[in-house]
Amino acid sequence: xxxxxxxxxxxxxxxFELNEADIPDIEIEKPNDPTHGDAATNIAMKLARPLRNNxxxxxxxxxxxxxxxKKRIKAVEIAGPGFINFRYAQNYLYDELETILNxxxxxxxxxxxxxxxxxxxxxSANPTGPLTVGHGRNAVLGDTIARLLEWTGAEVDRxxxxxxxxxQMRVLGQSVQARYLQELGKxxxxxEGGYEGEYIRNIAKDMVEDYGDSLSDSDDITPFKDxxxxxxxxxxxxxxxxxxxxxxxxxxxxxxxxxxxxxxxxEKLREKDLAYDEDGAxxxxxxxxxxxxxxxxxxxxGEPTYRLPDIAYHANKLDRGxxxxxxxFGADHIDTYPDVLSGIKALGYxxxxxxxxxxxxxxxxxxxxxxxxxxxxxxxxxxxxxMDEVGVDVTRFFFLMRSPNTHxxxxxxxxxxxxxxxxxxxxxxxxxxxxxxxxKVDDEYSFSKSPKLNxxxxxxxxxxxxxxxxxxEMIKSAAEAREPHRLIxxxxxxxxxxxxxxxxxxxxxxxxxxxxxxATLAKAVAQVLANGxxxxxxxxxxxx
RNA sequence: GCGCCCGUAGCUCAACUGGAUAGAGCAAUUGCCUUCUAAGCAAUAGGUUACAGGUUCGAGUCCUGUCGGGCGUACCA
Numbered sequence: 131x132x133x134x135x136x137x138x139x140x141x142x143x144x145x146f147e148l149n150e151a152d153i154p155d156i157e158i159e160k161p162n163d164p165t166h167g168d169a170a171t172n173i174a175m176k177l178a179r180p181l182r183n184n185x186x187x188x189x190x191x192x193x194x195x196x197x198x199x200k201k202r203i204k205a206v207e208i209a210g211p212g213f214i215n216f217r218y219a220q221n222y223l224y225d226e227l228e229t230i231l232n233x234x235x236x237x238x239x240x241x242x243x244x245x246x247x248x249x250x251x252x253x254s255a256n257p258t259g260p261l262t263v264g265h266g267r268n269a270v271l272g273d274t275i276a277r278l279l280e281w282t283g284a285e286v287d288r289x290x291x292x293x294x295x296x297x298q299m300r301v302l303g304q305s306v307q308a309r310y311l312q313e314l315g316k317x318x319x320x321x322e323g324g325y326e327g328e329y330i331r332n333i334a335k336d337m338v339e340d341y342g343d344s345l346s347d348s349d350d351i352t353p354f355k356d357x358x359x360x361x362x363x364x365x366x367x368x369x370x371x372x373x374x375x376x377x378x379x380x381x382x383x384x385x386x387x388x389x390x391x392x393x394x395x396x397e398k399l400r401e402k403d404l405a406y407d408e409d410g411a412x413x414x415x416x417x418x419x420x421x422x423x424x425x426x427x428x429x430x431x432g433e434p435t436y437r438l439p440d441i442a443y444h445a446n447k448l449d450r451g452x453x454x455x456x457x458x459f460g461a462d463h464i465d466t467y468p469d470v471l472s473g474i475k476a477l478g479y480x481x482x483x484x485x486x487x488x489x490x491x492x493x494x495x496x497x498x499x500x501x502x503x504x505x506x507x508x509x510x511x512x513x514x515x516x517m518d519e520v521g522v523d524v525t526r527f528f529f530l531m532r533s534p535n536t537h538x539x540x541x542x543x544x545x546x547x548x549x550x551x552x553x554x555x556x557x558x559x560x561x562x563x564x565x566x567x568x569x570k571v572d573d574e575y576s577f578s579k580s581p582k583l584n585x586x587x588x589x590x591x592x593x594x595x596x597x598x599x600x601x602x603e604m605i606k607s608a609a610e611a612r613e614p615h616r617l618i619x620x621x622x623x624x625x626x627x628x629x630x631x632x633x634x635x636x637x638x639x640x641x642x643x644x645x646x647x648x649a650t651l652a653k654a655v656a657q658v659l660a661n662g663x664x665x666x667x668x669x670x671x672x673x674x
Numbered sequence: 675g676c677g678c679c680c681g682u683a684g685c686u687c688a689a690c691u692g693g694a695u696a697g698a699g700c701a702a703u704u705g706c707c708u709u710c711u712a713a714g715c716a717a718u719a720g721g722u723u724a725c726a727g728g729u730u731c732g733a734g735u736c737c738u739g740u741c742g743g744g745c746g747u748a749c750c751a
Contacts, residue, residue, distance in 0.1 A: 210694050429749040461745050559713050567710045638710045
């Protein structure tokens with residue numbers, strides 16, 4: 131419908147003598163106030179300046195030249211300072227209702243990104259400990275953004291980037307080794323800054339079972355490190371699986387060293403005179419890209435800083451043929467993003483193909499106080515613990531219901547007691563309720579193949595249909611903005627329209643034709659709810 | 675000090691990227707279960723959108739400044 135409105139408006143615009151540059155985007159939006167119609171445009175107000183005329187006059191002229199299909203648009207009005215308001219024809223609504231029922235679980239899909247290959251990189255936690263509530267927001271956001279993009283026609287891959295080398299992994303190995311020796315009753319000094327979590331003890335216990343004391347005389351931490359890594363990775367994947375998240379690939383940072391990508395990046399930067407040596411280190415001239423200081427990419431120890439592999443990694447993504455590479459970052463990584471962009475720009479890549487979603491941190495509130503988490507200190511709440519308490523659906527919903535850009539307060543106690551009061555149940559309840567009714571309709575009536583939809587004229591019925599037909603647009607906008615919370619807000623609005631309908635309009639016990647029509651309407655609502663919840667990775671139960 | 679994000683009802687947050695009278699959920703008060711799930715509905719109350727300027731037909735949204743909070747600002751990742 132929006133596209134249709136744009137088309138007829140731009141057709142009518144041709145009567146004005148306008149330069150290309152003066153023609154603004156035609157914005158169509160849904161007015162807040164329903165008395166203002168179903169869709170509105172502010173185009174006349176935007177044209178006031180270039181045409182040097184008052185907006186209402188322009189609107190009048192525009193509406194005069196408007197050629198529209200009466201079967202779709204019932205009325206066009208000019209209101210306020212120069213808004214043009216459109217009212218949909220009821221037949222159009224019934225047609226759309228049929229579309230929903232025909233398209234079923236495809237309703238809402240579009241082809242905006244058809245043919246595009248998109249890589250979404252997320253989670254990317256190094257295997258030093260279980261996923262925490264802090265990682266949860268990242269994981270769920272990344273996965274849901276991927277799902278949204280799939281609904282816009284893109285071919286999406288999900289990737290987990292990790293680093294299993296370096297100091298943290300060494301410390302991890304040492305921590306397990308110390309616990310292993312302690313398990314055997316030997317004196318062992320726990321490493322400074324070691325990982326203190328209970329999971330380390332469990333890994334050590336497993337090693338005692340597997341190896342007995344055969345590793346106790348060796349200084350080699352490799353077996354400890356390897357065992358810890360594989361065990362932790364396995365647990366992380368289990369946790370993700372439990373959250374309905376499946377990674378298509380894992381990318382090991384190490385491979386960038388092995389295949390020479392890292393060296394190649396440095397070489398190319400040197401060739402372009404964007405890298406130089408100073409104080410024994412190698413620097414990237416980030417000042418050329420507007421930064422105040424240059425950035426070290428290879429330390430004087432010869433070890434690269436994480437920025438260098440990051441640049442190589444993003445180049446690698448684009449080399450693999452992705453049209454778009456999306457990163458999901460916590461706010462603490464925001465500073466590296468410009469460096470990565472500068473890096474790939476320097477290497478000759480199109481920076482518009484890299485996009486980042488930055489989400490603000492989750493503030494954990496425990497016992498009414500903010501709670502500082504650290505994987506190393508083992509004072510964290512794991513995602514698994516959280517899911518044990520509130521379930522998968524609530525967990526996913528909780529992380530998605532706020533804009534990524536806002537700080538998310540996660541009150542553990544509240545989440546626990548939320549249980550049945552949680553807003554996610556409102557959506558699932560509406561869905562289950564519809565199915566309960568449909569089961570009864572099935573028992574008592576035979577479903578008509580072609581119900582008379584045009585007897586759906588009650589205010590609540592019309593409002594409900596209007597709400598449903600917004601679904602495809604919502605998905606597109608949520609996908610473009612990378613903001614899944616928009617979909618949640620929409621679904622809450624839809625569910626609320628359904629409950630109004632539920633209270634105003636009975637289904638069972640009415641005349642047969644009305645039962646058929648209303649049951650059809652309810653069926654469509656259940657379909658849209660199920661589609662929406664599906665994108666969020668949340669279950670849509672038929673019974674509660 | 676500098677950079678990024680944020681400041682909206684008692685609390686947690688929306689507001690379709692500059693639109694019309696700023697909306698929900700918790701919490702509070704009041705009604706509604708002999709009728710398809712009361713995990714619900716209806717209603718009341720709650721606001722100088724942190725503050726001060728500016729831009730324009732129009733600002734919670736954009737620009738400047740101030741105050742407050744978060745994150746960064748390493749040859750840590």
